[in-house]
Amino acid sequence: MTSIVQRAAFAYLKNNARLSHSATAGGHGGGWQLWKRLSLFVAFPAVGLGMVNAYLGHQEGHHEQPPFVAYEHLRVRTKRFPWGEGQKSFFHNPHVNALPSGYEH
Known part of the structure; x- marks a missing residue:
């Protein structure tokens, strides 16, 4: 019984050694x-189609700003930002992002 187990283990190790050698020797199949x-x-x-889509989607034209509604749960500033006057985020876009008091223009 042990000879069968030993033969199976030897065959398994021999097969694994051959597979690992072929992987390191450039035999990727x-x-x-x-x-x-x-x-x-x-x-x-x-990636190219995504770039074209982004470029052409940006060319469609200027969209109107939605009306500003001063909801209490939006644009909460508990602490000033460490740059500028402290109200605008780092990636602030004046055409899209409103300040707590409303749009800039």
Whole structure:
């Protein structure tokens, strides 16, 4: 009984040694070609289409600002921002983001 277990363990270790050697010796079995093709024909075109979509979506025109409503739970400032006058966030856009008192213009 132990000889069968020993033979199975030896075969398992021998097979693993061969697989690990093929992985380090450059025997990837062509997997790199799949990822190269996916990168060239799927990933790069997807990034390009996203860039075109962002550019053309920005070209549509200027949208009107929604009316300002001073809700109590929005634009709460418990502490001033450490830059500027302290009311505008770091990525403040005056056309989109309102201050606690309303839009800037």
